[in-house]
Amino acid sequence: MAAPGARPAQTMIEFRDVHKYYGDYHALRGITATIRAGEFFSLLGPSGCGKTTLLRTIAGFEGISSGVVLIDGKDVAAVPANKRPTNMVFQSYAIFPHLTVEQNVGFGLRREGLSKEALAARVAEALEMVGLKGYGARAAHALSGGQRQRVALARALILKPKVLLLDEPLSALDKKMREQMQVELIRLQRQVGITFILVTHDQEEALVMSDRIAVMFEGEIAQLADPETLYRRPNSKKVADFIGTMNFLPASILSESDGQIEVEAKGFGRVTLAADQAPGAATGGEAMVGFRPETLTILFDGQQATDRETMATIEEVVYYGDMTYYDVKLDGMDSATRISMRNVFGRPVLDIGTRTRIAWSPGALVLFR
Amino acid sequence: MKFSGLRLYTILYLVFLYAPILLLPLFAFNDSKVIAFPLSGFTTAWFAEMWADTQLHNALKNSLIVASSAAILATTFGVFAARASTRFNFPYKAGIMGLVMLPLVLPEMIVAMALLIVLLAMGVNLSIFTIILGHVLICTPFAVAILSSAFQSLDKSLEEAAYDLGETPLSTFRLIILPLVMPGIVSSLLISFTISLDEFIIAFFLGGNQTTLSVYIFGQFRFPAKVPSIMALGTILVLLSIVLLSIAEFFRRRGLARSGTKDTGGFL
Numbered sequence: 001m002a003a004p005g006a007r008p009a010q011t012m013i014e015f016r017d018v019h020k021y022y023g024d025y026h027a028l029r030g031i032t033a034t035i036r037a038g039e040f041f042s043l044l045g046p047s048g049c050g051k052t053t054l055l056r057t058i059a060g061f062e063g064i065s066s067g068v069v070l071i072d073g074k075d076v077a078a079v080p081a082n083k084r085p086t087n088m089v090f091q092s093y094a095i096f097p098h099l100t101v102e103q104n105v106g107f108g109l110r111r112e113g114l115s116k117e118a119l120a121a122r123v124a125e126a127l128e129m130v131g132l133k134g135y136g137a138r139a140a141h142a143l144s145g146g147q148r149q150r151v152a153l154a155r156a157l158i159l160k161p162k163v164l165l166l167d168e169p170l171s172a173l174d175k176k177m178r179e180q181m182q183v184e185l186i187r188l189q190r191q192v193g194i195t196f197i198l199v200t201h202d203q204e205e206a207l208v209m210s211d212r213i214a215v216m217f218e219g220e221i222a223q224l225a226d227p228e229t230l231y232r233r234p235n236s237k238k239v240a241d242f243i244g245t246m247n248f249l250p251a252s253i254l255s256e257s258d259g260q261i262e263v264e265a266k267g268f269g270r271v272t273l274a275a276d277q278a279p280g281a282a283t284g285g286e287a288m289v290g291f292r293p294e295t296l297t298i299l300f301d302g303q304q305a306t307d308r309e310t311m312a313t314i315e316e317v318v319y320y321g322d323m324t325y326y327d328v329k330l331d332g333m334d335s336a337t338r339i340s341m342r343n344v345f346g347r348p349v350l351d352i353g354t355r356t357r358i359a360w361s362p363g364a365l366v367l368f369r
Numbered sequence: 370m371k372f373s374g375l376r377l378y379t380i381l382y383l384v385f386l387y388a389p390i391l392l393l394p395l396f397a398f399n400d401s402k403v404i405a406f407p408l409s410g411f412t413t414a415w416f417a418e419m420w421a422d423t424q425l426h427n428a429l430k431n432s433l434i435v436a437s438s439a440a441i442l443a444t445t446f447g448v449f450a451a452r453a454s455t456r457f458n459f460p461y462k463a464g465i466m467g468l469v470m471l472p473l474v475l476p477e478m479i480v481a482m483a484l485l486i487v488l489l490a491m492g493v494n495l496s497i498f499t500i501i502l503g504h505v506l507i508c509t510p511f512a513v514a515i516l517s518s519a520f521q522s523l524d525k526s527l528e529e530a531a532y533d534l535g536e537t538p539l540s541t542f543r544l545i546i547l548p549l550v551m552p553g554i555v556s557s558l559l560i561s562f563t564i565s566l567d568e569f570i571i572a573f574f575l576g577g578n579q580t581t582l583s584v585y586i587f588g589q590f591r592f593p594a595k596v597p598s599i600m601a602l603g604t605i606l607v608l609l610s611i612v613l614l615s616i617a618e619f620f621r622r623r624g625l626a627r628s629g630t631k632d633t634g635g636f637l
Contacts, residue, residue, distance in 0.1 A: 061529055082535050094530035098548050108534035159534065 011073070012037040012163060012195045013058060018067035020053055020219075027053050028064070029219035035197060035212075037072075037162075040189050042198045042206040045216035046242070051199045054216070055165050058197065060084045072162055087156035088165040091172070093148040095140045095155075101127070102136035104151055108159045126154040129188070146177050153185075157192060164189075166198045170205065182208055203243045207231065215239050231292070235280035237368050240290055246366075247337035251289040253369065263367060265289045267310070267333035271362040278367040287369040293340040295364035298326065298356050300347060305359035314354045324349050330358065390607060397600040404596055419598035428585035431497050432566055435581055439504035440561035446505070447512025447557055448550075454513075455520040466513075473510040480506060481574040488575065495577030503571035508561035515560060515621065519553025552620040559617035563610050582606070 013035040020028035028050050035041045043051035056062040057069055060081030069076055076084060087108070096104050106123045114122065127133055130150040135143075143151065149169060156164055166185075170178045186209055189196045200206050206213045207227045214224040223235045234240035237248065251265040259275035268289070299305060315336045316327035324343055327336040339358075343349070350356060400410035419425065453459070454466050472480060484503050485495075493499060523546065531541040569583040576584060586602060589595040 059529075059533060061533075081529070082532050082537060086533075088530070088533050090526040090530060092524055092526050094524060094526035096527060096530070096545060107531070111535050155530075155534070 010037045011035070012039075012071070013197070014068075014070040015054075016068040016070070018054075018057065018069060019065045020050075020057065020062065021065045027219055028057075031067070031219075031221060033214060033221055033224055035195060037195055038193050039211040040186065040196045040198070040209055042200055042210040042213045043216060044200055044203060044206040044213050044242075047201060048218075049216040050219040051201075051216050052167055055088075055167055055197060055199045058084075058163065059086055059088050059165050085162040086165055087159055087161040087163075088167065089149075089152045089156050089169045091168045093152040093169075093172075095143070095148050095151055097141045099140055100136065101132065101138045101140060101143070101151055104140050105136075105154045105158055107155060122158060123154075126158040129157065129191070130154045131184070145173055146181065149173065149181060153188070157188075157194070160192075161194065163195045163197060166196060168199055168201070170200075171202070178205075185209060207243070215242060217242075233276060233279045233366060234290075236283075237288065237290070240366070240368075245293055245338065246290045247293065247339075248288045248290045248368070249333070249337070251287045251367065253287050253367075261367060263287070263289060263365075265365070267330035267337075268308075268360065268362075268365070269332070271365065273362060273365060273367055277363070277365060278369065280368055282369050285369070287367065289365045289367055291337075291360075291364050291366070293325065293338050294342075295360065296328075296337075296339040297359045298328075298339070298341055298350065299359050303359075305357070307359065307361035307363075310358050310360065312356055312358045314350055314352055314356060317349060317352055319349055326350065328356075328358065393600050393603045393607060396597060397604040399597070402594060402597060404600070415597040415601040419601045422598070424580070425582075425585060425602070428580045428582050431500075431576075431579055432582040435497050435500050435504060435572070436562045436565040438501045439508050439565040440558045442501070442505045443508035443512045443561045444516070444554060444557045446509050447516045448554065450509070450513045451516035451520045455517055455523075456525070469513055470510045472507050473514075477507065477568075477570045481571045484571070485574045495575055495579075497576065497579050497581075499575040499577070500572050500579070500581065503575050504565040504568060507568065507571065508564050511560055511564060512557040515557045516550065516553050519550040519556075519621075523549055552623045556617040556621040559613045559620075563613045563617075566606075567610065 011034045015031045015033050018028055018031040019026070031050075031054060043054055045051045053062055057064050058071065060076065060079065060083075064077075071085060096107065099107070102120075102123050105126050106119055109119055109122060123136060124133070127136060130153050132147065132150050132154065135147070135151075140148075140151065152169070169185075170181050173181060182205060185196070185198075198206070198209060207230075210227055212224065212226050213230055214221045215230065216222065217238060223230060223239045225233075230239065230243055234243060234246070237246075240246040240248075249265050249267060251263050254262040254264055254270070256262070261273045261275070261278060262270065263273055264270050299309065310330055312328040312330045314326050314328050316325075318325040318327075322343060324341050326339050326341065328339055329336045395408070396404050397415055398411055398413065399408045400412040400414075401408075450466070450469055454462065459465075481503065484499075484506075488495065488499055488502075527545055527549070528541055531545045532538065536544060567583060568581075569587065572581040573584050573587070580588065582602075586599055589599050
């Protein structure tokens, strides 16, 4: 996550009630959102949720059926893709296979009428920025996946666009390479200060890289927030489920007043929640409280709970090396919930059937209703 | 080596297919007017005799004009059709593409007769232009087939990337699409050229008093004395066809290698 503050808060992209139909298929269902200048913004959602379509409406590859898209304050309805101040890194990278690295990177500058020397200097600068110094003369088709990715980045950034669009740029890379590129993309974005808009279906990637994330389901933005808010205060069960893991327990709302919600939840008993712990609108469905696996902690001998404490029985143990997942049944609860513990050297992994003390805090609960 | 029934079948099949063609050069260099074994001696005289016939020069000129024109026209139409069918959806696409490809399986005799009747009814004089017309018809499906595979292997995001980087649709076509499908275009030109060069029925029906190479060869067979020099001409044509098709295949494979896609089979 990028450091907060020091960012100009002007709006770079604005969607106003954007709809998109493909025949009868309603791909975008009333998108209204703003993306700030200079932020790293992610569109996150499962495949078919409309995130790529939304990105392509910014690039100008897709028209919209109704609504308005503004880029830097200008309605771009009549502006074709080749005239928009945006550049894109494609999922397949779209490196021109018949050109060299240099020719690929300098492709967009052809129209600027630069001298040969100026062009070469700009290309060299862009290649250095993405860590491909000295690769200019290589044939594009001879590059590895990670190198293609970098060429695509250099080719898009050399035009100094107002917005860089990234369509699942890391999905074709292996895990190690992907993690390395995530870090490099963040560094690059801070360096150039351009608004980056990333499309991804990988929630971890979105959490790691973004200043803000729009979670999309079925053509709608379900929640738009910074990563921490999304993780700590998801506004629906669906968002909570899509980002990380969350346990849900049936609950009943006893009373509500002055930003205080009194809730009775199995295993936790009677708790008072602050208004921000119920971020979602009421759906009229059955009330539930949710909590992340790491917000409950097993207390070992001599440890004290800082907030609340309860007893539980361990029903299942899954050992992951750095972490252990326990399925525990809190006393008074009907079924087990999953909690995760970071493994500490010298501390044993507990066995199934062990009775243990559990520390928890009402502040970690989220209410869905 | 094990001689199974299938292996024997394969060998007989290949012998039947190619042995007659191997006889062409054999008798083209044989020092005898009679096409029969045993061979009597080596000579290149038939090649000289073949070239001495001025009718051949005219037929050769006609064939080159017809084959070049047919190749260029068929390939041009092929580019349009392949681009349209691989990139866009339009009503009755399958039916329209089916009709474009139909001459591939239509008996040439039918095409030739139908065209002849129509052209005569329209009062068009038969000439090499009418042959070109017929040859474009039969070459276009081949061009479409070759070019479709070239256009198909083109990643759509390449076009979008060029467009995104500021190029117009037209300059995108010139800078990105054309260079990438060029091997396919060359391949299509060469194959269309070869097909037109070898074609007989349409050239015979629609040529009027103009003869192409194939019609000339057919005519010469009436004179037994001319047969050895026809063998010489045939030898040259076989070599030319092999060379042209090899070049076409070379370009087709290079095109696939360039766009980095798998080979899905060609004509060779």
